[in-house]
Amino acid sequence: xxxxxxxxxxxxxxxxxxxxxxxxxxxxxxxxxxxxxxxxxxxxxxxxxxxxxxxxxxxxxxxxxxxxxxxxxxxxxxxxxxxxxxxxxxxxxxxxxxxxxxxxxxxxxxxxxxxxxxxxxxxxxxxxxxxxxxxxxxxxxxxxxxxxxxxxxxxxxxxxxxxxxxxxxxxxxxxxxxxxxxxxxxxxxxxxxxxxxxxxxxxxxxxxxxxxxxxxxxxxxxxxxxxxxxxxxxxxxxxxxxxxxxxxxxxxxxxxxxxxxxxxxxxxxxxxxxxxxxxxxxxxxxxxxxxxxxxxxxxxxxxxxxxxxxxxxxxxxxxxxxxxxxxxxxxxxxxxxxxxxxxxxxxxxxxxxxxxxxxxxxxxxxxxxxxxxxxxxxxxxxxxxxxxxxxxxxxxxxxxxxxxxxxxxxxxxxxxxxxxxxxxxxxxxxxxxxxxxxxxxxxxxxxxxxxxxxxxxxxxxxxxxxxxxxxxxxxxxxxxxxxxxxxxxxxxxxxxxxxxxxxxxxxxxxxxxxxxxxxxxxxxxxxxxxxxxxxxxxxxxxxxxxxxxxxxxx
Numbered sequence: 116x117x118x119x120x121x122x123x124x125x126x127x128x129x130x131x132x133x134x135x136x137x138x139x140x141x142x143x144x145x146x147x148x149x150x151x152x153x154x155x156x157x158x159x160x161x162x163x164x165x166x167x168x169x170x171x172x173x174x175x176x177x178x179x180x181x182x183x184x185x186x187x188x189x190x191x192x193x194x195x196x197x198x199x200x201x202x203x204x205x206x207x208x209x210x211x212x213x214x215x216x217x218x219x220x221x222x223x224x225x226x227x228x229x230x231x232x233x234x235x236x237x238x239x240x241x242x243x244x245x246x247x248x249x250x251x252x253x254x255x256x257x258x259x260x261x262x263x264x265x266x267x268x269x270x271x272x273x274x275x276x277x278x279x280x281x282x283x284x285x286x287x288x289x290x291x292x293x294x295x296x297x298x299x300x301x302x303x304x305x306x307x308x309x310x311x312x313x314x315x316x317x318x319x320x321x322x323x324x325x326x327x328x329x330x331x332x333x334x335x336x337x338x339x340x341x342x343x344x345x346x347x348x349x350x351x352x353x354x355x356x357x358x359x360x361x362x363x364x365x366x367x368x369x370x371x372x373x374x375x376x377x378x379x380x381x382x383x384x385x386x387x388x389x390x391x392x393x394x395x396x397x398x399x400x401x402x403x404x405x406x407x408x409x410x411x412x413x414x415x416x417x418x419x420x421x422x423x424x425x426x427x428x429x430x431x432x433x434x435x436x437x438x439x440x441x442x443x444x445x446x447x448x449x450x451x452x453x454x455x456x457x458x459x460x461x462x463x464x465x466x467x468x469x470x471x472x473x474x475x476x477x478x479x480x481x482x483x484x485x486x487x488x489x490x491x492x493x494x495x496x497x498x499x500x501x502x503x504x505x506x507x508x509x510x511x512x513x514x515x516x517x518x519x520x521x522x523x524x525x526x527x528x529x530x531x532x533x534x535x536x537x538x539x540x541x542x543x544x545x546x547x548x549x550x551x552x553x554x555x556x557x558x559x560x561x562x563x564x565x566x567x568x569x570x571x572x573x574x575x576x577x578x579x580x581x582x583x584x585x586x587x588x589x590x591x592x593x594x595x596x597x598x599x600x601x602x603x604x605x606x607x608x609x610x611x612x613x614x615x616x617x618x619x620x621x622x623x624x625x626x627x628x629x630x631x632x633x634x635x636x637x638x639x640x641x642x643x644x645x646x647x648x649x650x651x652x653x654x655x656x657x658x659x660x661x662x663x664x665x666x667x668x669x
Contacts (some may be wrong), residue, residue, distance in 0.1 A: 117473050119301035120461040121285045127473050131253040131260055131465060132300040141291045142272060147172065150179035153330055162326075165317045168276030168283065170245075175271055177244050177322040180329050186411045187325060190418040195239040197447040198454060199232055202483045205463075208476035217471055218478040221463055224261055234265045238307040238454050243418075244270050245320035246286075249305045251462070260469040262462065265305065275317055284315065302465035307457045311449070324417040332410035339403035419443050451482035490516065 119125040149161060149172050158176075165173035181188045205225065207218035225231065234249060241247035247270070254263040273286035274296040287296025288304075299306070312319040353367040415421070420443055459480040467475050497512060513520065615632075622628040 120306070120464075121299070121301075123285075123301070125301050127468075129260075129469065130255055131251075131469060132303045133253050133255070135252075136250055136268075136288060136290070136300070136303060139272065139289070139291045142289060142294075143269070147175055148179065149176045150183060153333070155330065158326060158330055162323065166315075168274060168317065170273060170275065170317050171271045173317070173323075174244060174269065176326065177270075177320065180322060180326065181243075184329055184332070187329065187414055187418075190415050191243050191322075193443075194242055194418050194446070194450070195236050197443075198235045198239060198451050201447070201451050203451075203455060203458075204481055204483050206479040206481060208478055214476055214478070217467055217475060220470070221466060221478050221480075224466065228262075235454055237265070237267045238305070238457060239450060240267075240270075241307045241309045241320075242311065242450065243320055243322040243325075245309055245318065245323075246270065246273075246316045247307045248273065251303055251305060261466060268304070275315070282315070286316075302461070302468075305457060305461050307454065310453055311446075321417050325414045328410040328413045332407050335403045335406040335410070339407070342403060420446050448482070448484060451484075455480045455482055 117125045117127060149157070153176075161172045161176055164170075181191055203225075205218050205222040207214045237249055238247050248268040249265040250268055251262045252264040252266065254261055268288075272289050274289055275283050275286045277283055277287070278295060285299070286306075288299050289296050308316050309319055309321075311321065353371045355363055355367055359367075459477060463480055464477050467477055493515060497507075497515070500507065512518070618631045619628060622631060
């Protein structure tokens with residue numbers, strides 16, 4: 116069985132409800148200014164009505180509170196607009212190809228939707244008032260059903276009691292045609308509930324907490340204004356003669372009153388007006404200001420979870436404000452998660468159902484929070500660990516600070532002059548050692564070539580002395596030369612291999628053999644092998660010459 120967004124049984128249809136619901140010009144134009152002349156008794160009565168399911172006067176009170184109190188308006192705006200700093204992402208329900216296609220379809224819908232940020236802010240109206248509602252205006256074209264607009268519906272248009280007077284969790288919608296309320300059709304209204312306070316939606320709004328301080332603050336500000344009016348001007352005292360008539364007295368009081376606002380008046384010569392200044396320091400209006408400020412702080416705590424991001428004040432600090440802002444960040448995360456859940460369950464679900472079938476899995480809709488890391492604190496943490504001799508790989512440090520590996524030969528920098536100088540010195544040392552090794556190998560090769568050439572000359576001289584330059588070289592001569600060239604080769608090979616054999620017998624692992632070979636190589640004497648190579652080259656050359664001579668004689 117399929118359930119709609121309110122948990123009611125839903126009969127599958129291919130098209131959504133398109134008839135407008137929010138149009139109610141009579142109800143929308145009617146207003147009751149419940150905030151005017153508000154008293155504790157009237158406020159309690161309004162709340163009792165809302166507890167019974169009738170939120171009309173409570174909703175209008177909350178609206179007028181925002182209009183009359185600048186501090187409250189600003190704090191509520193902060194809470195609402197916090198969602199605009201967050202990016203939302205559509206994620207497939209699974210890696211299945213069909214689920215990926217559904218997610219791409221939904222993501223394309225949000226990309227093409229204009230002013231969706233206003234929709235998110237409208238949903239946030241439920242934070243202060245307990246719930247918020249938007250009517251979905253569906254568009255059906257090209258075998259697709261997609262929302263094209265969202266219309267905000269004021270909270271006063273909803274009734275949380277049925278016709279028998281029982282309290283409902285899913286409200287009825289009041290219209291001009293049916294003032295007792297109608298049931299909301301499935302997938303026609305986004306009804307976002309604020310979950311910051313448990314209980315019925317009529318009692319979960321944060322502005323219920325702020326309403327009392329709004330009332331007390333109004334009393335304080337009203338008395339403060341009266342105080343300023345009385346003590347901001349000198350006392351005007353009128354004096355009249357004992358024989359003054361009633362008309363004279365009335366004229367005198369009229370003149371005194373007009374002096375307060377017009378600074379002008381007409382009196383007879385027999386009357387007198389005296390201005391008496393209030394004694395300085397005898398009366399103070401700080402009490403009213405402190406009460407108003409205290410009310411502001413209490414409202415800020417209720418809305419933002421703290422006070423210092425609203426007003427640092429004399430005792431606050433940047434550090435304290437930063438700490439309090441973390442609390443506000445938690446509330447913003449909770450708000451975005453709640454908004455995402457409402458959009459997924461009440462908007463994405465019908466989009467997928469009408470276009471792909473009601474058995475299709477719903478993509479996820481999630482807020483993406485990317486918080487900037489404090490790299491300075493992390494650097495101090497790493498430095499502290501290194502000071503306490505805690506070893507860590509360079510790759511870990513690069514990964515933590517997102518530092519790429521340098522390319523070979525790439526120029527590098529260092530913020531520490533000492534470290535930079537050491538790095539450059541090490542680089543120069545590496546270059547010097549590399550050049551030294553290169554020069555050593557070149558010199559070694561040149562010496563080896565010289566030895567080979569000398570050995571060839573010596574063998575050639577010996578051979579020429581025996582046979583003469585004019586004589587022909589035969590294969591027997593070549594065999595004789597090869598025999599002379601290889602005399603003692605076995606002994607030389609055994610002498611060279613003997614230290615390697617001993618090293619292998621002493622080593623405990625292949626890694627140790629490799630390390631010992633690096634150390635043994637400079638000590639090996641390859642002069643005998645260089646001489647053997649020279650003789651072999653001569654024998655090879657003479658063999659070829661003998662073969663050529665033999666072919667020529669034939």
